[in-house]
Each structure stands twice: as structure tokens, then as C-alpha cells.
Amino acid sequence: MTVSVGTKVTGKVTGIKDFGAFVDIGNGQSGLVHISQISNDYVKDIHDKLSVGDIVTAVVVGDNHGKIALSIKQAQSPQPSKAGKKTYHHDKPTAKKTSSEGFDDLLADFMKESQDRLSTLKKNTEGKRGGRGGRRG
Incomplete structure (x- = not known):
């Protein structure tokens, strides 16, 4: 064959x-x-x-x-397409975005969430390094 x-x-x-x-x-x-x-x-x-x-x-x-x-x-039988439906797991749940929201709204939400995460990360990192207490003399 x-x-x-x-x-x-x-x-x-x-x-x-x-x-x-x-x-x-x-x-x-x-x-x-x-x-x-x-x-x-x-x-x-x-x-x-x-x-x-x-x-x-x-x-x-x-x-x-x-x-x-x-x-x-x-x-195998074709799986439903997951294109455009990426799922990210974060510490806090986020509300699903509707298609009626504009790009600017989505971008603003993303930027706010990113800033929150960065500030949390900075706080945690500074705490491990001893903070901003200045130089010891």
C-alpha cells in the first residue's frame, strides 16, 4: 500500500x-x-x-x-478557532470588554491596569532592597 x-x-x-x-x-x-x-x-x-x-x-x-x-x-475533528480569544490569568479578575467599547477606551483601561501592576511591582522590589532610605554613612 x-x-x-x-x-x-x-x-x-x-x-x-x-x-x-x-x-x-x-x-x-x-x-x-x-x-x-x-x-x-x-x-x-x-x-x-x-x-x-x-x-x-x-x-x-x-x-x-x-x-x-x-x-x-x-x-482529529476540527477544534473551534481560538483566534483572537487569548486568555490571560491575572491576580484580579477583569470584566469582559464589549465590542461597543472603542479602541481608546480599551487602551486607557490597559494603560491604567499596567500602571497599577508596575507600581505594585516597584513597591515589592523596593521592599526587598531596603527601600529608599538613602545611603548609610
Whole structure:
């Protein structure tokens, strides 16, 4: 069986390295799923997602002289787009901004929040250095 780019294949994980997983796709062929192609989420440790012996479904994304590149995340059903919806976790909750607020309002809120954080950071840093007590003589 010759695989071509775009073909969906099922195989067994035969080996795991820090950079990816080797998958036996049958007929003596194997492919590599790079760590970046395992999940839509960030994968710090490949062992958290895959183990030797796992059966996976992947899409062939490249075939360079018998070196088959696979992608598990492209074989999964499409995830809802998170573009423009970055979530930042802060110490204090912030109210959600509505689309009716203008850019200037959003910028003003951001600048105020940034100034508050900077002043808190300065206070904490100065306290650890002994403050502004002047020189000792």
C-alpha cells in the first residue's frame, strides 16, 4: 500500500523520542508524528499523550523518499478557532470588554491596569532592597 499526502491512516506507536513518535502504518512502512503534530494543545512531554502500543489515527502530511510525516492533530475533528480569544490569568479578575467599547477606551483601561501592576511591582522590589532610605554613612 502506497500512502500519499492527505491519506488518513491508522497505526501502532512503536517508539517514542523527545521529538516525536514512530508509528507502524502497515506493509513494513512507518512514519513519524512530530511532537508539534500530536495535539492542538501544547505538548511539553510526549509521554503525557502517547505510549508505545497505542493505536492512533493520523493524516499523511509529507512523504520524502520513504520518510513519512504524520499528523494526529490534523486527523482529529476540527477544534473551534481560538483566534483572537487569548486568555490571560491575572491576580484580579477583569470584566469582559464589549465590542461597543472603542479602541481608546480599551487602551486607557490597559494603560491604567499596567500602571497599577508596575507600581505594585516597584513597591515589592523596593521592599526587598531596603527601600529608599538613602545611603548609610
